[in-house]
Amino acid sequence: MTKLGELIEYLETVAPLHFQENYDNSGLIYGDKNSEIKSVLISLDLTEAVLEEAIKLDCNVVISHHPIIFRGIKKFQDHYVDRAIVKAIKNDIAVYAIHTNLDSVIENGVNGKICDKIGIIDYQILSPKKALDENNNVGAGMIGRIENPMEEKDFLDHLKKSMELKVVKHTVFLGRKVNKIAVCGGSGSFLLNDALKQKADVFITSDFKYHEFFDADGRIVIIDIGHYESERFTINLLYELISNKFRKFAAHCTKVNTNPVKYY
Numbered sequence: 056m057t058k059l060g061e062l063i064e065y066l067e068t069v070a071p072l073h074f075q076e077n078y079d080n081s082g083l084i085y086g087d088k089n090s091e092i093k094s095v096l097i098s099l100d101l102t103e104a105v106l107e108e109a110i111k112l113d114c115n116v117v118i119s120h121h122p123i124i125f126r127g128i129k130k131f132q133d134h135y136v137d138r139a140i141v142k143a144i145k146n147d148i149a150v151y152a153i154h155t156n157l158d159s160v161i162e163n164g165v166n167g168k169i170c171d172k173i174g175i176i177d178y179q180i181l182s183p184k185k186a187l188d189e190n191n192n193v194g195a196g197m198i199g200r201i202e203n204p205m206e207e208k209d210f211l212d213h214l215k216k217s218m219e220l221k222v223v224k225h226t227v228f229l230g231r232k233v234n235k236i237a238v239c240g241g242s243g244s245f246l247l248n249d250a251l252k253q254k255a256d257v258f259i260t261s262d263f264k265y266h267e268f269f270d271a272d273g274r275i276v277i278i279d280i281g282h283y284e285s286e287r288f289t290i291n292l293l294y295e296l297i298s299n300k301f302r303k304f305a306a307h308c309t310k311v312n313t314n315p316v317k318y319y
Contacts, residue, residue: 057303059116059149060088062095065300066118066153069163074156074184074193080122081156085140086149092116094305097293099286100313101150103135106142112307115148118297120165120289122152157289158240159184159193165240166197168292169259169285173217175199175236182249196239196246196260198253204232207257207276214259214278218288222318224263224279226271233257233276240286251275261285283314 063083075081096114098105101123109117123139131137143150158165161180170178178199183191205213210233215223236257237250243260244267250258251274258275261282271277290308297306 056091057301058088059083059086059090059092062092062116062297062301063088063151066151066296069296070153070156070160072156074159074187076155078125079155080124081152081154084122084124084150084152085143086116086151090115090149092304094307095297096307096309097290097297098309098311098313099283099290101139101143101152102311102313103139103142104311105309105313106139106146106148108309108311109148110146114307116151117143117148118151118153118293120152120154120157120286120293122154123150153293159187159195161192161197163292163296165286165289165292166238168288169218169238169240170197170199172288173214173236173238173259174201175238176202181237181239181253182246196237196243196249198235198237198250198255200235201233204234207231207233210257211278214280218280218284220280220284223281224268226268226275226277227273229256229273229276231256240289241282247271247275247277259285281314281316283316287314 072082094114095116096109098119100121101119178197180194181196181198183194187193207228233256235255237255239246239260242262244263259278261279263279294308
């Protein structure tokens with residue numbers, strides 16, 4: 056049998072905890088590292104529905120990208136976070152999050168997965184953290200190019216197909232071909248200036264506020280594809296990593312769509 060600590064040790068070689076942002080809460084949120092793994096369920100978010108799925112599949116470990124806890128908890132109340140934590144504890148389901156540390160690595164990271172899905176090549180970190188890695192292999196976002204430049208509308212069609220999107224938000228087209236592309240899974244508006252400095256033609260991310268779209272200012276096309284939509288293939292990334300490394304337990308991708316945003 057494989058112990059939880061062995062799985063954690065492996066995941067933290069892929070994405071060391073000290074790579075996470077200061078505000079983050081990656082790592083083991085609940086569980087005993089010495090416990091034996093029955094099976095693992097992988098999700099983007101931890102919700103009560105995901106935990107119900109874990110119970111049905113007899114999974115005693117849930118690996119989520121987003122941590123269920125960001126704030127301190129003083130009292131357990133009727134709140135979705137509190138209810139999920141209580142359900143995990145009552146059913147002895149270990150909870151582990153691998154968030155901005157997985158965002159920050161170039162190899163086997165969230166943004167590299169996005170680049171692979173879109174067909175971006177020669178990609179590198181958009182905003183390197185030199186204090187963590189002098190070779191610029193750790194940081195926020197990614198920038199690269201596509202092999203064959205496309206007209207802006209054609210690129211949006213390609214993006215929607217490759218990322219399985221029904222709708223995107225974007226700023227005005229600039230009448231030039233798309234070649235150099237910046238990406239950031241999740242909330243990436245803080246990287247707009249980096250994308251501009253790197254002379255990206257488009258910047259693909261999510262969670263831009265209304266007035267922030269004006270900051271494109273005719274210099275770049277901002278494409279907001281949605282937070283869940285930008286990161287959902289992280290589930291497949293983690294599944295592949297875990298399944299290729301461990302053979303003594305089964306890993307499952309959640310079938311629960313945890314996206315709280317719905318479109319009509």
